[in-house]
Amino acid sequence: MAFTAKDVAALRAKTGCGMMDCKKALSQADGDMDKAVDFLREKGLAAATKKAGRIAAEGIAYAEVNGAADAGVVIEVNAETDFVAKNAEFRNFVKTCADTVLASDPADVAALLHANAAGSDETIDAILKEKILKIGENIKIRRFKKFDGVVGAYIHADGKIGVLAKFDTTPEIAAKPEFKEYAKDVCMQIAAIVPQYVDEAGVPADVVDHEKGILKQQVIDSGKPAAIADKIVQGRLRKFFEQVCLVDQAYIRDDKLTIRQLTEQTGKKLGGAIRIVDFARFERGEGLEKRQDNFAEEIKSLVH
Secondary structure: OOOOHHHHHHHHHHHOOOHHHHHHHHHHOOOOHHHHHHHHHHOOOOOOOOOOOOOOOEEEEEEEEOOOOOEEEEEEEEEOOHHHHOOHHHHHHHHHHHHHHHHHOOOOHHHHHHOEOOOOOOEHHHHHHHHHHHHOOOOEEEEEEEEEOEEEEEEEOOOOEEEEEEEEOOHHHHOOHHHHHHHHHHHHHHHHHOOOEOOHHHOOHHHHHHHHHHHHHHHHHOOOOHHHHHHHHHHHHHHHHHHHEHHHOEEOOEEEEEHHHHHHHHHHHHOOOOEEEEEEEEEOOOOOOOOHHHHHHHHHHHOO
16 A cells, blocks of 8 residues: 555654654555554554544533533534634533533434524524524534533633543532532543543453554564563553553642542542543544644535
């Protein structure tokens, strides 16, 4: 498979490696991007893959908890320009979308579009089309996630990142101000450090096997005997889990604590147990290509 200069640039953006290393990796991988990333990691040239895609789209990542504090939502709505993203009318529409998810519990974006907006007889789709005509830009509801139960929410940098986390604890603990502060801190951790899983048990077996393969190749390439490679890999795998698993990460406010230890300490202090169940982290424009000229066309193709 042939590759182009654009492929080399894309690999550089993903890995932070030099141009010649990226060209060599793509050549070795016969143009396959994923294999080229693995090649660079095996050679120790790329510490880890950067998140796929570039942040380009404007809009808002928004999160909120309902009034009863028994459900929450995180949602991303995109617009074409930063100017519109800061517009009060656009922001009110995003909040209406979030309120509607909490009220109607739609299964997906298509269902949300057909739902009656919270506090209105109009559908979200009708209001969306009205906003597009009035504001003069294409607007797209990209994604949302709703959790029922004990939740925490956090919005970073005025809508650059929205985080929602779900917890398992008693209603008595969930009602305490100290718990709400803890939940916000966990959401801030998710925003800042970008975990991929809650804990080690949540990491798929194929992901673990893939990481083991890369780590083993690194050990062998470093000249260590194959006989002790597996033992070294186990140690390095622990570091991998500390990076990708929320509960194993060092707490950003106190790196002497892990999030697991923070959670245990908070539960004990509040007279019970707390467990982090799930989380969702939306970063505005995540995974969309950084090309303003094409973003408008992408939005047009997705707005009905």
